[in-house]
Amino acid sequence: MSSHTRLALTAIAIILGVAFVSGTYVFTDTIKGQFDSLFTDIYQGVDVAIAAEGTGVGSADVPFDESVLDIVTAVDGVEIATGGVTGFATIITTDDAGDPKIVQNGGAPTLGFAWSDVSRLSPLSIKDGNGRGPTTSSEVAIDVGTAAAQGFKLGDVVKIQATGEAEDFTIVGLMSFGDQDSLLGATLSAFEMTEAQRIFGLEGQFNSIGVAAISGVSAADLARDINEALPAGIIAITGQSQQAADLSEVNDSLGIINIALLSFAAVAVFVGSFIIQNTFRIIVTQRTRELAMLRAIGATGRQVIVMVVVEALIVALFASALGVVVGIGLAGAIRSAMNAAGLAVPPGSLVVLSRTVFVGMATGVIVTMLAALLPAYRASKVSPVAAMRGETRVRKTTMRKRAITGVSISALGLVFLMTGLFGSVGNAIANVGGGALIMFIGVSVLAPLAARPIANVIGAPLPKIFGITGTLAKENTKRAPRRTASTASALMIGIALVTFVAIFAATIKASIAETVDEAFPSDFTIQSSQLGEDPNIPMTFSRDLVGQVDALDEVAVAGAFQFGEALINDEKGFITAVDPAKAESLLTIEPAPGALDSLTANTIIVSEKLLKARNWTVGESVTITTPLVEDVPFTVTGTFARTEFGDYLISTEVFTQQYEPTGDGFVAVKLAPGVSLEEGRVAILEVTDNYPTTELQDKSELVADAEKQIDGALALFQGLLGLAIFIAVIGIVNTLALSIIERTREIGLVRAVGMSRRKVRKMIRWESVIVSLFGATLGIGMGLFFGWAVARALEDEGLGKFAVPFGQLMAYVVIAFFAGLIAAVWPAFKAARLNVLEAIAYE
Structure with missing residues (x-):
């Protein structure tokens, strides 16, 4: 296998990590761009926007008296002004059984508006052939996208629920929002003004007023003049300022999503760094004699370091560039998935900013270079004479230092973790995350010390079942504890995190069940089946x-x-x-x-x-x-x-x-x-x-509904963390493939004394399984600890019942077992295909 092929799987780890990072940026930047375009459509003809000033608490618009409109229209410089009324209006259909069914695309909102014929001040429009706006209390216009999806047509009667009971309305118009037939999957309903005020509980009130200025009057001057006329508590700002404020709110929300996705990307990159470091360590070890010869003819240790680091840089540049490209494709795939889920993301080019390319490239290059530094440094310290004799074994003193270092790092991480969970610090999340990261590094340093005893336990049945093949598989994992531990560490991180998430979810579910049983002497609860603007405050009903x-x-x-x-x-x-x-x-x-x-x-x-x-x-x-x-x-x-x-x-x-x-x-x-x-x-x-938007539930149904939501979140987290596990499996493939090169002569000898190709494949497969199960053992252990610590820290917040989902943990063990088998397929095939005579002669 050439050195280029040796590094190919390492490049995959870099590509996947960088793709996650760059794809996150491309996706959120694209959504930001679409919202920017959306708000441009909304405020295109609005010179001045008027709303209640409010107290700064809550996200909902505070309504104000509609008489303010008369005050505004009387101000010099106003060409036209119109009041706006908004709320939630849910379209109701029936399912196959004839029961009420809410029309909603995923988690997209169900929005209602007062129809305005002043096209300059409204983004809502009706194209030729799509009917007209509502003019009576029994009429409604809905968006083209919802009508197409539900099979509605002009003249159909639909039920719509706002703040009161569901009522019948006749569809008289099919609306577009700007140039789009839908608004990011939301359902849109527009009513005659007085009717909108009634059904939203805003009789005699507006949420907002839009103003168009006479030609030649600046928006800033008009806003100033209107403010002088407005009563206390009502404020006028330019349309551009309102657009910027709305966009800022969206960007804040997208920023939270960005941070969450980048956190998962960081996990993938962190796992990848173990693979990169392990790969370069093995490659450098395999090239010890080559490097020793260079040292013997005059190369300095510094030159050896530079040579290894430059090799890492070349791999990093290539893989990072490819990772950015893959990330762009990933963002497109996410957009397609959202469209498939009914969220109707508008078409348009993906937004790739120079920042995205820079961050993606920098992430791949920096992580790769740092991961390669330690193997390069170690290579420069090997004595040329010892290296040419093949002496690269780890001394006992080195293992003692490893134990001291690992315990020290783990203890430091534990301090950060516990301070974040139980102490009073400014940024608890940073302390918890940083502590967990440091503990992962500490346990990874200590892992070689545990590799032999744990591999001995895991591999104990193999000699009895598979004879000499099983014995060799077990002994091969024990004789190279650093390689075994380094390979398993990447899988350990992924398994630890999914274990933690599973335990946390199980603890929440158990605590909810206990809370409902103790805190609800009532028999039934009624609440909205929809989400409100604020996730902490439920949607209201009549x-x-x-x-x-x-x-x-x-x-x-x-x-x-x-x-x-x-x-x-x-x-x-x-x-x-x-x-x-x-x-x-x-x-x-x-x-x-x-x-x-x-x-x-x-x-x-x-x-x-x-x-x-x-x-x-x-x-x-x-x-x-x-x-x-x-x-x-x-x-x-x-x-x-x-x-x-x-x-x-x-x-x-x-x-x-x-x-x-x-x-x-x-x-x-x-x-x-x-x-x-x-x-x-x-x-x-x-x-x-x-009231079809409400949901009647007894205690058991309330608990089951909560568990369903938690399971959905759990599946999402496990899916995102699955990338880290996939990268870890690639690491196992890489390590096994490289170890086969390292053991070419050994494999040739066992073949020469009678081991069949089938047994060679079996030996490599069970080595891989032992490594995978070793990583799963460490990961589940750390995940259990993290889950217990977080549950205890949040005990006063309602997590009073710690729970361990043993079935899921066993499933992770099974997944690790099969991951080991799958990871071994290609290396085992390569090992079995080695030419015996060439392998015996291999140096």
Whole structure:
């Protein structure tokens, strides 16, 4: 095998790592570009945008009185102005069984608007032949993409649910958004203005006003003049400024996605670095005599280092460039997958910035060079005479130093990890991530010390089953512990991370099941089946629903709960609103005596844990800022123990004064005595069927739904971490292939004394399996530790029940076993095909 072929698999590891990095940048930059184009369409004709100033809390637009429009149109320089109303409007169809079915593409939102005939100020348009805009309360226009996907046509009657019950509307128009037939997979519905205000609970109000200036009037001057006329709390800014603000919010969200994907890319690159280092170490070892000859005829140690590093640089440049290209293709594949999932990403060229190329190339080159430095340094330190005799064995003193170094590095990583989990530090995530990284390095340094005993245990059955072939496979992994450990370390990292994720997910599921059982004395819950703008706050639904359910004969009590973001003494938090008369019968919050009864105007009760953390006392005065009001004084009048529903509770009556009344976020239902779950379900469904976006669940269904969501996230994480495991398998292939070159003469000798090709293949396969299972053993052990540590750190946050998914861990062992078999296919084939005479003569 030529040196170029030796490095080919190493190049694959670099290519995959760089592809993940560059593909992430290309994908997010492309999405950013599409949103930039989208907001350009939205604000193309808007010179000035007007909205309520708000308090800076929450993401939703605060509505304001529609009379503001008259004030704006009276300002000199305004050519035309129109009010805007937005909300969530979900189209309802029926499934094959005739049950209500929500029209939604993946997690894309279901948006509703007030139709405007002022095309200059609206991105919504209807092309010739696609009907017209709605003009009466019973009409609607929907986007072309949704109509095509659902088979809707002009004149069809569809059910749409906004804040109240689902209602019938006739489709009179098929809309486009700018030049596109859909908006990133969202469903779009437009209603006549007054109707939009009614169904979104905004009678007599707007969310925004768009203004077009008379020709010759600058947007900045017009915004200034409008601000002088506007009442307090309403602000006008230029359309360009509003566009920049909206785009900034999107970029912030994409930045989080970018960081998350780059974290997985970093794992892949980190795993790849082990393969690169191991490959160069083996190659340098195989070329020891060659390098010794160069030293003997005058080459310095520095020149040997430069020679190895330059070789690494050439591989890195080639592989990194190819990795960038593969990354561009990966970004295109992700976009295609999103389109297949119904998220309708607009067509267009992928955005490849110079930064992407630079970061991708730099990542590949720097990681490769650093990984190659240690083997190069070691090669320069080998005595020419010793090298020509083939003396490269590791001394016991070196192993002692390795033990001290490995323990020291692992201890340092443990300190960082525990400080991040249990200490009070500014950036806990950085400490946890950095600690885990350092611990991986420490365990990798220590791994050669464990290679012989663990390989001995794993390989113990092989001699009994396969005779001399099994014995040779076991002994070959034991005699080169550094090579075995270095190869297994890459797989160890991947297995450790998927093990940690599996344990964390199992712990969350077990804790949720325990929490639901203990914290919900109610029989049923009702909540929206859709996601809201803020993942911490559930989507709301009509407040009429809880009254209708509470009035049923089969129901003893039904109570609604609302949730909102707030600043409490200038610190971000989330407030839960409860009905003090019903809360204790529906939820287990363990309030202090009299705490719930104390919930009246401008009073709040807080969790015991938070009271202690803030050094507050009952009777303390705090200020609360919500999206509507700022610095409202509240008095802490009591405490409660359980925090499943948040750390702050106020009454629903007070909540409606502090927040725009958009609906309930959650309803708990307790059945009347003697009513079975099935009887109660039938009765409640007669009400909830009128609100198709809501979901009725008993305790077991609530737990199952939560577990389904966790399993979906688990599958995503495992898929992303699967790349690291794939790279690790490539490392096993690479190491085995290189070790065959190293052992060419040995393999020739065993063939010469009678070992068949089949047995040679079997020997190589079982070596590979032992290495894979060694890596899985270390990985599962580290994953168990990480999972336990994180679960204990988050015990006060609701993770009270540590769980280990033994079935999944066994599955990882099986996967490692077959990964070892697959990794050995090509090296085993090459070993079995060696010419016996040439192999015996090999030097």
